[in-house]
Amino acid sequence: MARFTQTETRRQQQPQQPHPAHTSLVFTGPGATPSQQPLLLIPHQHQYSQITFPKPMNGSESISIHPESGNMKDQDAIKLFIGQIPRNLEEKDLKPLFEQFGKIHELTVLKDRYTGMHKGCAFLTYCARESAIKAQNALHEQKTLPGMTRPIQVKPADSESRGDRKLFVGMLNKQQTEEDVYRLFEPYGVIEECTVLRGPDGNSKGCAFVKFSTHAEAQSAISALHGSQTMPGASSSLVVKFADTDKERTIRRMQQMVGQFGIFNPAIALPFSTYSTYAHALMQQQAAIMAASHGGYLTPSMAFPTTQLHQMGALSINGLPPNSMTPVSGEFHQALGLSSPPANITTPSIVTPIVNGFTGIPHHQPNGHPAVETMYSNGLPSYSTQSPTAADTLQQAFTGVQQYTAIYPAGTLTPIGQTLPQPSQVIQQQQQREGPEGCNLFIYHLPQEFGDNELMQMFLPFGSVISSKVFMDRATNQSKCFGFVSFDNPASAQAAIQAMNGFQIGMKRLKVQLKRPKDASRPY
DNA sequence: TATGATT
Secondary structure, X not given: OOEEEEOOOOHHHOOOOOOOHHHHEEEEOOOOOOOOOOOOOOOOOOOOOOOXXXXXXXXOXXXXXXOOOOOOOOOOOOEEEEEOOOOOOOHHHHHHHHHOOOOEEEEEEEEOOOOOOEEEEEEEEEOOHHHHHHHHHHHOOOOOOOOXXXXXXXXEOHHHHOOOOEEEEEOOOOOOOHHHHHHHHHHHOOEEEEEEEEOOOOOEEEEEEEEEOOHHHHHHHHHHHOOOOOOOOOOOOOEEEEOOOHHHHHHHHHHHHHHHHOOOOHHHHOOOHHHHHHHHHHHHHHHHHHHHHOHHHOOHHHHOOHHHXXXXXXXXXXXXXXXXXXXXHHHHHXXXXXXXXXXXXXXXXXXXXXXXXXXXXXXXXXXXXXXXXXXXXXXXXXXXXXXXXHHHHHHHHHOOOHHHOXXXXXXXXXXXXXOOOOHHHHHHHHHOOOOOOOOEEEEEOOOOOOOHHHHXXXXXXXXXXXXXXXXXXXXXXXXXXXXXXXEOOHHHHHHHHHHHOOOEEOOEEOEEEEOOOHHHHOOO
16 A cells, blocks of 8 residues: 655644645655546545534635635536545645645635534645546545555545435335336436435335436436336335435434424524524525425415414405305314305215214304204204214214315314414424324325315314324325324323214215324234 | 325
């Protein structure tokens, strides 16, 4: 292995000689020949600590930047990452070593943001692209600088190549291997990396990373493959998208934290004010991005402040004026927190729910009709001597009107026995997915039109709903007619099962049961 | 159309 050796005394002790470094460091051995294998080297996990923190929108960081004045760089210049440099070498010391390959546009030693400590690496941009290639070929892994145990790293900075050619692939089936994924993506370009994500047990998580050699290739794979097919056993069509950037990953982690602790103000959740401010900004930014670009992942209640929701709620749908309630449909809309029922829907139900031992939740009747009167006036068979329950009320309300629930912003009226969902509750619904064991319901045979909010409204009478989720088909954006509701306690979940399992809506009956535990389907 | 995801 070729090495650098120091042939002079330390130049820091000789300040009268400004730049002796290129004479003090000399090549020994045959290492000056170009490397045949320029890529895939040591991990360098420290290099992003600088750029994952928020930066001012204009201007550059005040880490030591030493552009050669008057030197313009090529449009296609390559920013190099330099690793494994001794911590006592500063820009001025490194410059001579790299200058031999061309004019330097910018050379920056990476310093710890807070301590200012030299991190043993640097970024280097030559004015000419060609210089960068020469430097990489000559130096990368070819010499070891004095005091270092590993050879110097000279290669394009990850910021140069990463990010826009690495794809995240979701909704694979768990049997698909790296090779299967490779075959799938092969037609769209040169694949540099293909990894199936696996858990600790080695089982596939049903997703993968595929890195193409160019952005264009990656883009063409997205166009061709995203949503193009559904793998056997996968719950939705194939997902092909650019992998998260560091920033997105940070956001994701924060969202998870927020969900986990049930805290909605990052300034309270996180200990350091800089982090809190950052978290806050990131999340706001993320919310804005999502609302603007693919609002489908967000409910209106996420995208708009509560006051705005209330305004939206005042609008009518289907050209019908608000508050034209009939006893049945009015109750339905009341029950679901909707406000403008259609006028002509009175289809009686044929099959009634099985209600066992559920104590009805007190609820008021805004139209002046008590629930029991509504019920019998509709010609329904009586199935028990119990007083009417929340489920009964809902049963009446649902009949024949579910087609009106689709696009409506929920949370605009007070549901039975409940107060209006607070903003925190609405946000939490997106963040906090599962409740404790025994609190999570799986609901099948939902009306096609039901979204997360309608589902939540339907189950609010039985307790505090911490989340509700209707499964959507990614390709068609249609409900798959099943979903989850989580309560904060098992008794509410049981009450909801008792009342709502078998509950008829239109021609279908709801199936409401405890969600299968995660490991239930595992063999052995 | 059958159990919330996955970086």
